[in-house]
Amino acid sequence: MRHGKYPFIVGFLILPIVLYVGLVLWPYLQTFGYSLTDWSGQSQQMDFVGLDNYSKLLDDDVFLGALWHNVFLLAVLPIVTILIALFFAFMLNVGGRGGTGGVQGVRGAGFYKVVFFFPQVLSIAILAVLWQAVYRTDGSGLANGVLIKLGLADAQHPVAWLSDPDLVLWCILGVLVWSGVGFYLVLFSAAMQSVPRDIYEAALLDGAGRGQTFFRITLPLLWETVQTAWVYLAIVAMDAFALVASMTPGRTYGGGPDHHSELMSTYLMRNFLAFGEAGYACAMGVVIFFFTLILSVVSLRVTRRERIEY
Amino acid sequence: MSTSIEKTAPVTAPERASGSRPAGRAERFADSGGVLNVFSHGFLALWAVLIVFPLLWVVLGSFKTDAQINGSAWSWPSHWSFKAFGSAWTKGHIGGFFANTLIVLAGSLTLTMLLGAMAAYVLARYEFKGNRLIYFFFVAGAMFPVYLALVPLFFMVRNLGEISPLLGLNSYLGLILVYVAYSLPFTVFFLHSFFRSLPTAVHEAAMLDGCSHTRAFFQVMVPLAKPGLISVGIFNVLGQWNQYILPVTLMQPTSAGEADHSMLAQGLVNLALQSGYKSDAPALFAGMTMAMLPVLVVYLSFQRQVQSGLTSATLK
Incomplete structure (x- = not known):
């Protein structure tokens, strides 16, 4: 290249790097440091306490419960969402009548895609407020209204939804699945459409049924996309802060009733901004980080398969 | 059947x-x-x-009365008035929250795309010492959960506020810079592979014609990279529009009487909290409707681009 290359490179890189290092990398590193102190966050006063915060975390029942709830979401959310999305994507792309010498989707596939995808573009806060209204504990909530109308719930003793310790996490899960399916449906649809039609037709000629086509052709060819979806959903399950913090009962950042929907993220925020335990909160941040790291490494390893070229 | x-x-x-x-x-x-x-x-x-x-x-x-909303889920609005919308817009400050969000998104998107494209382009097309290392650092950031940075970030932004009041907590510019910083890893990662896939010939021809590096970027490479820019742009619009944890942490009034710069997402959640006390449920429903409508309109007019943009961005 000609002269002036280096000034150009520096000129283009300097701002992004300063922003990125200053506001992203440096805070990441600082968190590790602060997690070893008893810093309250209110003053500059802090003492080095070694790994005390981490041993305290191991004895903190609320935190362990929160960790467990995150694991629950991690285990259930990806499976449920991916299964529903795959099912719908298969319906939309190859579920239609296959008679006319080929494989095709159902009619109105475009319409369904548009509708299913819509929750994805709504801000998560809109979802939270919307579902709070749906989950109201008396007959004025939509969920109870429907159940009472169908005769599945008693108008005098409606379902408590978010105030029911055993139900609250399932309610959150329901919202996450409700809003997520559309996105993964479109994702899988796009992947299915890139599978050459001949493959389906060859399978059809060989006498494969729909079930076989799905499990022997669609799923293996889509494996990489499913894997991506899995990682993305795992990240969603690790977060879920906005929903729990704004929908569930609790003094600050939800988590109720009685910590039954507590997540690591809500507990972190409460410790940081309400309890003034910044050092302790940092230790939780580090735990969340390692959790995510292990998770992505494991899921990429376990689900690794040979790439199929077509 | x-x-x-x-x-x-x-x-x-x-x-x-x-x-x-x-x-x-x-x-x-x-x-x-x-x-x-x-x-x-x-x-x-x-x-x-x-x-x-x-x-x-x-x-x-949003057309029902408070009593109707609190009565039965199946009640039907008795008279169609837009009163609740007015009350949500002014008393509920939905209008103000909208403006706040638009200001921040306008700034953060422009900057994200500009800085992201610049960094990705240089990293993808120029060889220099440390290139791989810088790229690696950018991409690694996309793997980390934001919670890892949250506590120091809060103090970082607060300290920035002491340098200039334009930058601190509860300031537009502060939040814009934070949004940009946290959108960069993915933007750089995506555009890096995109710039690599573009043909080199056009760029070389431009250089032979005496084009400067900067001009070659803005007048030759950016137009060529338009499809990629649109994909990642849509991804960033949705990501930043959906952002909740960052504004909740960074956009609180630091002292009483300071202007409320809440994002729409925050404002709506606060409205939901207040509407319980003020028994103004219709305003809350109207607020939600107003927050949904612009998204619906934008989404319906661009749904093809949104869907293809988002999925291609994710599959990279």
Whole structure:
């Protein structure tokens, strides 16, 4: 290249790097440091306490419960969402009548895609407020209204939804699945459409049924996309802060009733901004980080398969 | 149900005549398709109702009275007035929150795309010492959860506020810079591979014609990279529009009487908290409707780009 290359490179890189290092990398590193102190966050006063915060975390029942709830979401959310999305994507792309010498989707596939995808573009806060209204504990909530109308719930003793310790996490899960399916449906649809039609037709000629086509052709060819979806959903399950913090009962950042929907993220925020335990909160941040790291490494390893070229 | 199965029969008939494929098998596939078709349409329609029904219910709620909303889920608005919308817009400050969000998004998107494209381009197209290392650092950031940075970030932004009041907590510019910083890893990662895939010939021709590096970027490479920029742009719009944890942490009034710079997402959640006390449920429902409508309009007009942009961004 000609002269002036280096000034150009520096000129283009300097701002992004300063922003990125200053506001992203440096805070990441600082968190590790602060997690070893008893810093309250209110003053500059802090003492080095070694790994005390981490041993305290191991004895903190609320935190362990929160960790467990995150694991629950991690285990259930990806499976449920991916299964529903795959099912719908298969319906939309190859579920239609296959008679006319080929494989095709159902009619109105475009319409369904548009509708299913819509929750994805709504801000998560809109979802939270919307579902709070749906989950109201008396007959004025939509969920109870429907159940009472169908005769599945008693108008005098409606379902408590978010105030029911055993139900609250399932309610959150329901919202996450409700809003997520559309996105993964479109994702899988796009992947299915890139599978050459001949493959389906060859399978059809060989006498494969729909079930076989799905499990022997669609799923293996889509494996990489499913894997991506899995990682993305795992990240969603690790977060879920906005929903729990704004929908569930609790003094600050939800988590109720009685910590039954507590997540690591809500507990972190409460410790940081309400309890003034910044050092302790940092230790939780580090735990969340390692959790995510292990998770992505494991899921990429376990689900690794040979790439199929077509 | 039976009609749709019958309908498949004539469709398969010509095929049998043409003999281009084993007719029996094709027919079997088609028959199961008929049953499946009804079955799948049923499920698809059910899910569509599940999506649309709560949304319509909320829109309807903004025309009801407080008593009706708190009474039964099935009440129907007795008179259609837009009073609740006015009250949400002014007393609920939805209008202000909208403006805040638009200001921040306008700034953060422009900057994200500009800085992201610049960094990605240099890293993808120029060889220099440390290139791989810088790229690696950018991409690694996308792997980390934001919670890892949250506590120091809060103090970082607060300290920035002491340098200039324009930058601190509860300031537009502060939040814009934070949004940009946290959107950079993915933007750089995506655009890096995109710039690599572009042909080098055009760029070389421009350079031979005496184009400067900067001009070559803005006038040759950026137009070439437009599809990639649109994809990642849509991804960033949705990501930043959906952001909740960052504004909740960074956009609180630091002292009483300071202007409320809440994002729409925060404002709506606060409105939900207050509407319980003030018994103004219609305003909350109207607020939600108003927050949904612009998104719906934008989404319906750009839905093809949104869907393809988002999925291609994710699959990278």
